[in-house]
Amino acid sequence: MAASQNKTTITAEPGVPQILITREFAASPALLLRAHTEPDLLVQWLGPRNQTMVIDHFEPRNGGTWRYVHREADGMEYGFRGVFHGTPSLDGIVQTFEFEGAPGNVALETLTFEAQGDRTVLHANSVYQTVEARDALIEYGMEVGVNEGYERLDELIAGMESVG
C-alpha cells in the first residue's frame, strides 16, 4: 500500500516488516548528508512539531552511537538510540534504530542519496523484527502526525476517497 502527497512516498506492504520512504529534495547529496549527520542541523528538522529535540550524543562514524529525545512541553520525553554501521557517507547511512519505550525492538535503517541532476532522491529503507513492531512504530508516527496535521490528513483522505 502506498500513499503519496507532494513528493513523499511511503510504502508499507501488508505482512512485510519493512517501510520504504522516498522523497526528492532540491539539494545535492552532500548537503542532504550534512543535514542527516550534523547534530546542529538535525535538530532543526527531525523533531516533531511542538516538541523539543535534544541530542544526548551523536557520533556519525563506524561503530559510533547516537541518542536523542523528543521532549514535550509538559516534560514528557521519548528517547531514541542506535548505532552507525559504517561511516555515514555519500554511499549512504546504515544504522540501527530503537525507541526506548519499546526496548529490544530494533530496526535496521538504510538511507541512500540518489543524485538526479541538481536534485537528490532520498531512499529510506527500514526493516523491523516483526510486522507488529513496524505497525507499532507507524502508530506512534500516526499519533504525532494526526496531532500535527488534521487538515492535511483530511485532504489526503479526500484525495484517496475520490480515487477509490
Place this chain on the structure above:
Amino acid sequence: MSGDHLSTVFGALADPTRRAILARLTQGDANVGELAAPFAVSQPAISRHLKVLEGAGLISRTRRATARLSHLEAEPLREATAWLAAYQAYWDERYTRLDGLLAALQGDSDPPG
C-alpha cells in the same frame, strides 16, 4: 480503528488471493463460484479466504435465493489507508522543514551576487 482490528485487516490483506478477491468485488457482488473461477484453488479454499475477509470486516455476505453473495465493505480499507496517510503526514511535515533548512544552507554557501 483499534490496533488489534487494524492488525486483523492487514493480516487479511497480506494474502495475494484475498487481495485479488477484494479487487474482483470492487466490480460488484459475487458468489463463491464466480470468485473461485480465476484461481487454481478449490471453492472450499476460497470459502476459507472469504471467512478471513469477513472476520476483518472487509466483506459482508448475504443470501439471495440459493446464492450466497460476497459484498465489499470499503470502510476498513479506508481506515487502513488513513492510517498510512497519517504516518506520511508525520514525515511530510519533517521533510518540508528539511526543504527549508537545505534552502537556507545553499543560500549561505552561494557566492554573493
